[in-house]
Amino acid sequence: MASSSPLLPRNDGSALIVGGPTTVLDLGGLRIVSDPTFDAPGPHGYLTKTEGPAVTQDRLVDADVVLVSHDNHADNFDDSGRAFALAAPLLLTTTGGAARLGAPAKGLAAGDTHTLTRPDGGELTVTAVPAVHGPEDGERDPDGDINCQVVGFVLSGDGLPTVYISGDNASIRTVTEIARRTETIDAAILHAGAARIPGKFRERPVSLDSVRAAAAAAILGAPVIIPAHYDGWAHFTEGREVIEHAFDDAGLTGILRIADHGTWLPLKP
Incomplete structure (x- = not known):
């Protein structure tokens, strides 16, 4: 992928929220971008950015x-985000998404x-x-x-913080299962914002609301919690x-890391 703009300087061991769910993680010398959304504001079918x-x-x-x-x-995957992802090495x-998108996509089921x-x-x-x-x-x-097939991700490696990225998950039961199966989670990127869609599920949240995000943080026991996916879209x-x-x-302000988008946040306390 070629660029005419200066690359964002790397900041290893840190995460940066771009907006919506989109997060940049520099970890172990690798740059990871999750749920890329780069379109300008405007309508996307029944959703509005x-x-x-x-x-x-x-x-x-x-x-x-x-x-x-x-x-x-x-x-979670707008037009510019799709083009960006399909131009990436992996x-x-x-x-299901990998089958629809083709190369360079690789599909992972949970586990x-x-x-x-x-x-x-x-x-x-990377564990789905x-x-x-x-x-x-x-x-x-x-x-x-x-709603549809969704996965979250756990990133881990020797000498690195273990990072959980929730994806669009509304289930505390699922967070509990992930916490039980993962020895230690050092940082969590939680898709919060209580997304609600008119006409679906009696307009109950399809992602974590704020109270459930705090509950998820308590269950995970991670010393760093970074919310994402709570603004940038009308729903x-x-x-x-x-x-x-x-x-x-919840008495958890000490672990909350939230800042203006475009700000690097350390993945360790």
Whole structure:
């Protein structure tokens, strides 16, 4: 991928929220971009984007891998994000998404792993983990998915912080399962914002609301929690102030890392 703009300087061991769900993680000498959305504000079918990205895609063309929790919805994978992901060396996503997108996509079901070689000779392992994109009692399709097939990711490697990226998950039960199966989680990128879609699931959240995000943080026990996916689209119903209030109510302000988009946040305390 070629770029005419200066690349975003790397900041190893840190994460940066671009806007919406889109997150840049520099980890072990690798650059990872999750759920790329780079379009300008405007309508995307029944969804409306209200803010553009804090960092444009041409500054991130050195990405080593792109993670897509699901390709079905524009707020996680808009037109510019799709072009960006398909130009990357590797795209990890759901099994259904990989079949739809083709190369360079590789599909991962929950529990599957993919290992990348780090510049220092070590390895970074990406593990797909479950996600439930709606209320627990939502109608399931023949594959057992609510809304659509979605995965989260756990990134791990020797000498690196273990990072959980939730994807669009609304299920505390699922977070509990991931915490139980993962020895230590050092940082979590939680898709919060209480996304609600008119006419679906009685307009109950299809992603974590603020109270559930704080509960998820308590369950995970991670010393660093970075919220994402809480603004930039009209269907998000709880923004930064509500998230901060919920973490304060839970006595968890000390682990919350939230800042203006485009700001690097350390993945370790």
